[in-house]
Amino acid sequence: MNKTVNQKAWFFVLPVVLLVAFNAIIPLMTVVNFSVQETFGDNVFFWAGVQWFEQVLQSPRFHAALGRQLLFTAIILLIEIPLGLAIALTMPRKGPWVSVCLVLMALPLLIPWNVVGAMWNIFALPDIGFLGRLINGLGIEYNYTRQPFSAWFTMVLMDVWHWTSLVVLLCYAGLVSIPDAYYQAAKVDGARPWAVFRYIQLPKLKYVLTIAILLRFMDSFMIYTEAVVLTGGGPGNATTFLSIDLQKIALGQFDLGPAGAMSIIYFLIILFFSWLFYTLMMKDEAR
Amino acid sequence: MKRVPWLIPTLYILFLMLPIYWLINMSFKTTNEILGSFTLWPRDFTFDNYIKIFTDPTWYNGYINSITYVVINTVLSVAVALPAAYAFSRYRFLGDKHLFFWLLTNRMAPAAVFALPFLQLYSAVGLFDTPIAVALAHTLFNIPLAVWILEGFMSGVPKELDETAYVDGYSFWGFFFKIFVPTIAAGIGVAAFFCFMFSWVELLLAKTLTSVAAKPIAATMTRTASTSGYELGLLAAAGTLTIVPGAFVIYFVRNYIAKGFALGRV
Numbered sequence: 001m002n003k004t005v006n007q008k009a010w011f012f013v014l015p016v017v018l019l020v021a022f023n024a025i026i027p028l029m030t031v032v033n034f035s036v037q038e039t040f041g042d043n044v045f046f047w048a049g050v051q052w053f054e055q056v057l058q059s060p061r062f063h064a065a066l067g068r069q070l071l072f073t074a075i076i077l078l079i080e081i082p083l084g085l086a087i088a089l090t091m092p093r094k095g096p097w098v099s100v101c102l103v104l105m106a107l108p109l110l111i112p113w114n115v116v117g118a119m120w121n122i123f124a125l126p127d128i129g130f131l132g133r134l135i136n137g138l139g140i141e142y143n144y145t146r147q148p149f150s151a152w153f154t155m156v157l158m159d160v161w162h163w164t165s166l167v168v169l170l171c172y173a174g175l176v177s178i179p180d181a182y183y184q185a186a187k188v189d190g191a192r193p194w195a196v197f198r199y200i201q202l203p204k205l206k207y208v209l210t211i212a213i214l215l216r217f218m219d220s221f222m223i224y225t226e227a228v229v230l231t232g233g234g235p236g237n238a239t240t241f242l243s244i245d246l247q248k249i250a251l252g253q254f255d256l257g258p259a260g261a262m263s264i265i266y267f268l269i270i271l272f273f274s275w276l277f278y279t280l281m282m283k284d285e286a287r
Numbered sequence: 288m289k290r291v292p293w294l295i296p297t298l299y300i301l302f303l304m305l306p307i308y309w310l311i312n313m314s315f316k317t318t319n320e321i322l323g324s325f326t327l328w329p330r331d332f333t334f335d336n337y338i339k340i341f342t343d344p345t346w347y348n349g350y351i352n353s354i355t356y357v358v359i360n361t362v363l364s365v366a367v368a369l370p371a372a373y374a375f376s377r378y379r380f381l382g383d384k385h386l387f388f389w390l391l392t393n394r395m396a397p398a399a400v401f402a403l404p405f406l407q408l409y410s411a412v413g414l415f416d417t418p419i420a421v422a423l424a425h426t427l428f429n430i431p432l433a434v435w436i437l438e439g440f441m442s443g444v445p446k447e448l449d450e451t452a453y454v455d456g457y458s459f460w461g462f463f464f465k466i467f468v469p470t471i472a473a474g475i476g477v478a479a480f481f482c483f484m485f486s487w488v489e490l491l492l493a494k495t496l497t498s499v500a501a502k503p504i505a506a507t508m509t510r511t512a513s514t515s516g517y518e519l520g521l522l523a524a525a526g527t528l529t530i531v532p533g534a535f536v537i538y539f540v541r542n543y544i545a546k547g548f549a550l551g552r553v
Binding site: 003004005006007008009010012013015016017019020022023024026027028030031086087090091092097099101102103104105106107108109110111112113114115118119120122123127128129130131133161164165168218221222224225229242243244246247250251256259263266267270271274275278 | 371
């Protein structure tokens with residue numbers, strides 16, 4: 001759509017800018033302040049330069065947390081995106097079952113994150129939880145509070161349970177927007193199901209898939225509440241992701257300098273990837 | 288797979304419902320039954336857990352507090368996002384693209400990064416432990432989202448609609464409220480749904496910004512879990528009740544939900 005140039009439009013966006021700036025810029029500057037200063041309590045601060053940034057970037061603890069975070073996000077994207085796509089492709093498009101499917105699938109998205117964590121915590125308990133009983137009953141030793149592998153398995157399963165529906169709903173929205181005429185044309189041409197998917201559905205889904213990857217990347221990279229309630233970062237540090245580690249440093253140990261520096265590095269990583277996705281997406285839209 | 292295309296969605300929905308069933312199942316059991324035996328349905332069916340939640344003010348106030356800040360947040364976010372989204376969808380102005388991306392970056396900020404600075408900020412302005420503080424804090428990620436969704440829906444409305452209205456003698460605000468807002472009502476519904484959803488499920492900021500008076504239900508739950516030991520039945524009942532508002536809201540937007548998740552852009 002061709003837009004008219006109108007500088008007065010700034011008045012329309014002003015309330016949004018003021019509200020978001022109040023919430024974003026003041027706290028962000030606080031974090032920046034923490035990150036470049038040293039304190040010995042009593043609100044007395046000294047200039048520390050980039051000391052905290054060097055310390056965080058060189059610390060094995062940060063590398064370990066970042067590594068776990070990247071691994072987790074990679075696993076999540078590799079499972080949820082194809083699975084979500086497969087479910088969306090096989091979902092009914094018409095009839096009474098559509099609403100039933102949509103409502104039931106959206107349900108996990110509306111459960112408070114700590115309840116999700118608590119629900120899985122109970123569900124996976126080896127003695128009284130359904131999942132724990134089931135897996136142990138199959139003869140596989142499973143205890144997510146003791147074995148790192150079990151903890152990871154539970155964490156990934158919980159996230160798949162919680163968020164795959166988002167991918168499904170996005171893909172489904174893309175699929176229903178394809179006009180019937182496209183499918184009829186493909187039928188006339190005698191296209192095989194794979195060809196229909198590859199040349200009709202996938203191109204139409206490119207845009208929604210980008211949004212899905214962007215949202216899943218951001219949110220899995222920021223995972224905190226569910227993980228804390230489920231495992232508390234344990235056993236040991238096996239599931240201590242970036243947000244959990246950050247909270248341990250900031251609120252647990254009250255090391256404001258390193259926490260501030262880590263926050264900024266953390267934020268910049270997300271920002272970089274999101275900018276990358278956003279640029280790709282907008283390029284497609286402009287085309 | 289070709290013969291039974293419904294198999295995959297059915298299995299998926301079953302997988303989704305299992306943990307929820309387990310939670311509901313547990314909420315009707317007594318603590319003894321939960322800890323003492325493994326049963327697939329409550330043998331010793333009890334409403335005690337729910338009765339406790341509905342009669343104990345520390346419990347039901349948690350729900351009232353949560354709903355209060357969620358509603359304030361939703362109304363506020365959508366109200367300020369409406370004109371902004373209109374500006375982004377109709378006009379070009381200095382710095383518009385940068386501003387739009389900057390807004391989106393706030394959706395990407397990890398809550399863990401902002402928890403401590405938020406605590407200091409809202410204590411300094413005297414809003415700590417009020418629903419308003421949580422509602423304002425949640426606008427950080429809800430306003431960008433609402434702007435994004437509404438902009439998507441508004442861009443789908445042809446500009447000729449605006450021009451025809453002016454020719455017919457409508458003033459700008461007359462057009463905006465009498466014609467434009469009803470046209471994109473579905474988009475407003477979807478935006479409100481998303482604001483509701485993300486404010487309802489968020490816990491870290493809500494917990495950090497409140498202590499006693501405005502404590503959200505989610506925080507009541509975590510504190511109960513840690514202080515009074517293993518009251519799993521009560522916890523399960525409280526958890527089950529937090530699913531109810533979400534289910535209620537989804538039911539109303541079920542016809543728009545798919546389009547809404549694509550942010551109105553397909």
